[in-house]
Amino acid sequence: MTQPINPLVQNLEPDRILTFQKSLSQFSDLVYLTFGEPGFATPEPVKAATKAAIDADRSHYGNSQGEPALREAALAYLADRYQLSYPSIDNLIMTAGVTEGIQAIFKTLLQEGDGLLIPDPAYGSYFAALSLAGGVVLPINTAKANFKLTPELVDEAMASAKVPVRAVLFNYPNNPTGVSYDLEELKALAACFERHDLWVISDEIYAELTYQGQHHSLGKLLPERTIVVNGLSKSHAMTGYRLGLIAGPSEIIQEIQKVHGSSVFSLPTFVQDGAVAAFQMSRDDLDYMRESYQERRDYVADELRALGFELVAPKGAFYLFAKLPDSIQMDSADFAMDLAKNGGVALIPGTAFSMFDEAKRYVRLSYAADMATLKAGLARLKAYLNDK
Structure with a gap:
């Protein structure tokens, strides 16, 4: 049978x-x-570094968490762009794109039946990844607030939740709406997330494509409970390179790495060398x-x-x-x-x-x-x- x-x-x-x-x-x-x-x-520097890595036979297994040189470059990039200060490269994982990173986070944080707050509308892959992790989606209808998440909407969602709520997935600038948040709005949300004792999964993949004002990372405002997700696909036109990153407190990164390492033994080493060049490009470039x-x-x-x-x-x-x-x-x-x-x-x-x-x-x-x-x-x- x-x-x-x-x-x-x-x-x-x-x-x-x-x-x-x-x-x-x-x-x-x-x-x-x-x-x-x-x-x-x-960009040409990325292509040149990738080609050079291939010519140098950088085509063997690498570090599952990301080569140390790449994590060092990513650490410097996050500090320069968003003033995110992490103690060491052990606070970072390089992932096979943001989608794989999100899946690893969900499987680490959520137990069967745990709820996850997701401001709606949202990128569709979140919902599939949550289902595979056994989590329960708790959508927040942001259409009621011009498609922005507010502390009041979070309070309402928490009050009406029928399952334990472990975390909130917060994506900004947002796909599909393009909305983002100023510093005062983020401070209010950070205080709300902390009050409800939530982990924050902050998907900031579009951070470099911010047109009005400066992008402020929740990882800086709420460092002890925020897992920042970012990458190079959108900012550096590297969608096919499939390289993202997760950054956060070392104790949770250590646990996420167990899940990530079980599915991604190694990212292509020549791709990692190209990504080092990407992280080292100046904003002006x-x-x-x-x-x-x-x-x-x-x-x-x-x-x-x-x-x-x-x-x-x-x-x-x-x-x-x-x-x-x-x-x-x-x-x-x-x-x-x-x-x-x-x-x-x-x-x-x-x-x-x-x-x-x-x-x-x-x-x-x-x-x-x-x-x-x-x-x-x-x-x-x-x-x-x-x-x-």
């Missing part, structure tokens, strides 16, 4: 973004404004990306508003979470499919990021693509809406 499959896997909902993207394969000649794929090549994204954001936001969309004001990342014009009576999933079929433009429905009904009126547009692609997509979107 065939043994049953793990129910956690059987009941796992496929990633909604990937599922929707796959459904678009039936259409040809689409302008894709969907994935958060940086519209730039990986990367300004061209952030400045270009801001220009694209402003252009796309103006065009969408002119077409009747309402926008969440994005302060970072490279997404616009746009509310459909009143003239569109479809929900976001039907609209996105019809737009692909009849308008030749691919957007992601808001329902791919949310468990609440408000998302049925929203779509996410990525402005990471180059300006020519953005203009082509918006021209098609305008023509589509004019035909409605």
Whole structure:
């Protein structure tokens, strides 16, 4: 008799973004404004260091936690960019991208049935990783506060929780909304998280793509209970290198490393050498990306508003979470499919990021693509809406 499959896997909902993207394969000649794929090549110093490592036969097993030289470079980077001061490289783990890092954290922190607060809307992979860890999602509907998490919303969620709540997953600048937080807002949230005795998983992968003001890390405000997640995919256009990082108190990092090391014996050593070069690049050497994204954001936001969309004001990342014009009576999933079929433009429905009904009126547009692609997509979107 065939043994049953793990129910956690059987009941796992496929990633909604990937599922929707796959459904678009039936259409040809689409302008894709969907994935958060940086519209730039990986910087030359990174490519040169990676090539040199390959030529030097840096292709054997390395340290599972990350080569010491890489962790030293990451430690210096976090101190320079975000004033995060960790005692040693033992406070860091280099991961196979942020997604693997999040999974390792969940499996370390959460026991079966533990609750995790997740401000909603949120990146869809969080929910799958939580299910596989046996955790319970406790979504917080941030639509009630202009898509920002507030202490009041956290208090409400904690008061209504039916399971033990272990932690909160806090992503800013946020995917899909692009919202971020100033220092006073973060201080208020840090005090709230501490009052509720929560671990904070602070996903700051878009920190370098902050357009208004400075990015402040919760790891600095609440160092004893914050696990910072970051990486190079978005800031350095290195999505294919699959390299992220986890930083936090050494005692919890030591435990997370047990989980990480059981699934990732070693990251490619030549990739790690390229990442050292990335961490050592100055902020000035990367300004061209952030400045270009801001220009694209402003252009796309103006065009969408002119077409009747309402926008969440994005302060970072490279997404616009746009509310459909009143003239569109479809929900976001039907609209996105019809737009692909009849308008030749691919957007992601808001329902791919949310468990609440408000998302049925929203779509996410990525402005990471180059300006020519953005203009082509918006021209098609305008023509589509004019035909409605």
